[in-house]
Amino acid sequence: MRLSRYFLPVLKEDPKEAQIVSHRLMLRAGMIKQQSAGIYSWLPLGYKVLNRIQQIVHEEQQRAGHIPLLMPTLQSADLWRESGRYDAYGDEMLRLQDRHKRDMLYGPTNEEMVTDIFRSYVSSYKSLPLTLYHIQWKFRDEMRPRFGVMRGREFLMKDGYNFDLTKEDALHAYNRHLVSYLRTYERMGLQAIPMRADGGPIGGDYTHEFLVLADTGESEVFYDSQITDLKFGDRQIDYDDVAQGQAILEEFTSRYARTDETHDEALFAQVPEERRRTARGIEVGQIFYFGTKYSEAMGATVVTETGERVPVHMGSHGIGVSRLLGAIIEASHDDKGIIWPEGVTPFHVGIVNLKQGDGSTDSACEALYRELKAAGLDPLYDDRDERAGAKFATMDLIGLPWRITVGPRGLAENKVELTSRRTGESEAISPQEAIERLKTIYQPVFAAAYH
């Protein structure tokens, strides 16, 4: 993309309504525009990152064998009356009526609807296991939206639902989700720690929240520092392997890690003192096994091998897709702006032309731009008629992890500068070498994609 033809309304000054750094940077980098309290338009740059994140979530869900579909945002109140949640949910649920005065709601989640889909078509144990998921906009009418997309009212969420014959099978689905989530977050350059969570009104012991450590996190967390050494990495796994799934669950959840909701001082005291940590975290996902709560209430049953009709065991598993942008920025920024991890960056590399209008720098930049695209990379070429300082400031603000700087000085020796946004380190290399280096840098990102 050529910046002169793009739509990137960056702000030089901080909008006063934004208190935390991710909100401020998203507004300044022209990623979002607030339209109403807790409701945002996604401007091109923000939309691009949102899509990259969605793509990773889709890939990792499908790699785990989960099946995508799409359910509507508006739901009939009747389904929710069946489960009893229409009255239980409270004012956070946005209720409305259509022209026929039928009660509708903007879905805050989809357990009822997916259960309805399941019961309509599935009646045999032979169809199990099954996990359906979608990435769809949700609405929760928060009393006090804040922190930009971290706690909006409208938000994009991936929610998945497993249907299994037995509790044991459902717990394997639970483990499968845990593994897929670990992979998902790592691909986004995040460390999200599974922490024992509170089952809330639904109850149940099998639930973990995934938290990204950040000073601005909404939850206080307590953990054994050893847990931050755990990496999923690129290990090969078989999502059907029950023992392997259980082993990974134990590996990642055996050390103490809890939010204030479930924190237990006595247990925490058993962690060696030098490893005890108290910090803040941002919740970016949750996995949950809840048994037969909805299947019983809504008649989602299957016939077993022996001819018996039983309610299916279910769980639901969410990733806060839009909130992840905020979480990533909270975890990765400096005083100049955002620093995108390679896995989610809106553009792979920025090209800064220091002397726009100069024949040699213009043509060198054009050539780089063309060749980077031909190499499968997505460059942003700052071809505006601006001074170097303004271009650098924009690149730093929007956080592209790599920058190629092209100026007449270097070009005289066939050199451009390749600069890392994260470290600030530069090297003077030929344009061809720069392209090769970027291909190498992004090779793991492309290799992680699932087709």
Added chain:
RNA sequence: CGGGGCGUAGCGCAGCCUGGUAGCGCGACGGUUUUGGGUACCGUAGGCCGGAGGUUCGAAUCCUCUCGCCCCGACCA
């Protein structure tokens, strides 16, 4: 929902107390200049002062109501 605060140009703000019909910085646009970290100078455009009602000869300014937004708290992916 309890407590506090703010709505004046695209963004950040002053003016309000002590009514006289709107200003500054940044940005945008046009020029000159400049060219390796938001350059300098000149010029231009842009606002029914959130909305409604009231007081007054006259309201951004005073009064009433209303809408919106932000912060702290309780609540939440």
